[in-house]
Amino acid sequence: MAKTDASRYVRIVKKTGALGRFTSERARADYDAAYQRGLDALPAPDEVVDVGTGFGTVRCYRFGAPGPNPVLLLPGRAGGVVMWEPNLPAFAGSRPVYALDLLGEPGRSVQTAPVRTAADQAAWLVDVLERLDLRGAHLLGYSFGGWLAANLALRAPERLASLVLVDPVQTFARFPVQLLLRSALSVLPVVQRWGRPAFLRWIAGGAEVEPGDPVATVINEGIRTYRIALPTPVPFTDEQLRGLAVPALALIAGRSVLHDARRAAARAERFGVRAEVWETATHAIAGERADEVNTRVLAFWSEVEASRRG
Numbered sequence: 049m050a051k052t053d054a055s056r057y058v059r060i061v062k063k064t065g066a067l068g069r070f071t072s073e074r075a076r077a078d079y080d081a082a083y084q085r086g087l088d089a090l091p092a093p094d095e096v097v098d099v100g101t102g103f104g105t106v107r108c109y110r111f112g113a114p115g116p117n118p119v120l121l122l123p124g125r126a127g128g129v130v131m132w133e134p135n136l137p138a139f140a141g142s143r144p145v146y147a148l149d150l151l152g153e154p155g156r157s158v159q160t161a162p163v164r165t166a167a168d169q170a171a172w173l174v175d176v177l178e179r180l181d182l183r184g185a186h187l188l189g190y191s192f193g194g195w196l197a198a199n200l201a202l203r204a205p206e207r208l209a210s211l212v213l214v215d216p217v218q219t220f221a222r223f224p225v226q227l228l229l230r231s232a233l234s235v236l237p238v239v240q241r242w243g244r245p246a247f248l249r250w251i252a253g254g255a256e257v258e259p260g261d262p263v264a265t266v267i268n269e270g271i272r273t274y275r276i277a278l279p280t281p282v283p284f285t286d287e288q289l290r291g292l293a294v295p296a297l298a299l300i301a302g303r304s305v306l307h308d309a310r311r312a313a314a315r316a317e318r319f320g321v322r323a324e325v326w327e328t329a330t331h332a333i334a335g336e337r338a339d340e341v342n343t344r345v346l347a348f349w350s351e352v353e354a355s356r357r358g
Contacts, residue, residue, distance in 0.1 A: 066277035068152040068159050075273035079154055082269040086130030086262040091137055098156075101175035103163055107149040107156035108180065111140040117209070117353055118182050121147040122173075124191030126270035128155035131190070131263050134338035138346065146180060150193065152278045154270030163278055169196055170203040177207050184356075186349050188212040190334055191306070195219050195281040198292075202284065205293040210352040212345055213298040213321075214334050218281040220289075220298070220321075221312035224305070263335065289319040295355075296320070297348045299341060302327035322348075 070076040093109040100106075109129050119139055123131045128149040132139075139145050149155025151172050152163050163169060173196070177185065187208050189197025194216020201211045213219060298316045300309045302325050313323035324344075326333060334341050 065162050065164075067162060068154075068274060068277050070154075070274050072273075079266075079269045079273045082265045083128065083130065083155070086128075086133070086266040089133050089262040090130065091140065097180075099176050099179045101151065101172040101179075103161045103168065103172040103175075104151050104159040105157060106151050106172065106176050108176065109147045110144060111136055111147070112144040115144050117143045117184070117186065117349070119143050119145045119186045119188065119349070120177070120182060121145065122187070122189040122193035122196050123148070123150065124193050126154050126267045126274070127190070127193075127263070128153070128266060128270070130266040131334075133263055134335045135342055135345075138338075138342035142346075143186070143349070146182065146185075148176065150196070153276055154274035159277075165279060166199050166282065167203070169279075170200045173200045174204050174207070177204075183207070184209040186210045186212070186352070188214065188345065189216060190214040191217055191331065192281065198284065199281075201294055201296070202288055202291055208294045209356065210349065211292075211294050211296040212348060213296070214341065215299065215301045215304050215306070215329075215331050217306045218283050219312070220283075220315040220323075221307035222283050224308065286319075289315075292319055292321065295348075295352050296322065297345075298323040299333065299344065300325050301329040301331050301333045303329060304331045304333075306331055 070079065091111055093111055094113065095110040097108050097110070098105045099108050107129075121129075121132055121139075123129070129147040132147055136145065136147070149157040151157045152159045163172070176182075185208055187197045187201060187210070189195070189212075191214070194213040195218050197211060198213060198216060198219050201208055217223065296316075298313065298321050300313050300316075300323060302309045309325050313325045316323035326337065326340075329337050
């Protein structure tokens, strides 16, 4: 995870009848400026389309020509398409890649109806797959996007070729108490000034982010300017995970503070997920270990495709 106002990273508004929104027009303008700078750091998309769903309009960027073995990317909290800057060139080298701004989060998707349940979260993604006519897609989700990806795979496996989860939260292990306590303390007015920077350094494994980093900037601005109104992701039950019916790979950061990495990996493997603990990686694994992550994910996709042909 890039450096963010992580005091709100864990907290999700629980007004299940509410819509996500920018806090003001000035906030929207500030975010749009950061978003555009981040977008300019990416390869130029081959197509930009706003996809209508039952819960709003989803902004989708396609990189590469349409074709077989498409990839669908679901970003982490407030990351949007910009967070894939370290990974997109590699992923789009041989397959069409579709990257979304998540519905109900900061970005250029527009929520028009409340998202109340896990079923709702899957429903709008199924709408996207249908309207883009994506069949046999490789689905990759990171962090909160990992939970979304697993949720979709459990509910609509027939639409997917494979599932890759990059340090997914609330999927195989719960948030630790220490994370929740630190998050709660960091939003108290009396400790905000020192609590948030300390929390950020802790959640990113002590890593510093270069000033002006496009990914960090867009996440920071998104969390600062936007109020999310989505249901809190609930960890999946054993019964649900037994129903996972697509080839799955989980890359779990050994130094992640968002769950117990070894416990998450052990539970994933119980249900047929190929789980790998990257011992020295933090939750920012997709960026800090980009070359290795890209190589591993591409190899997994190729393996799945070869098995389907055979």
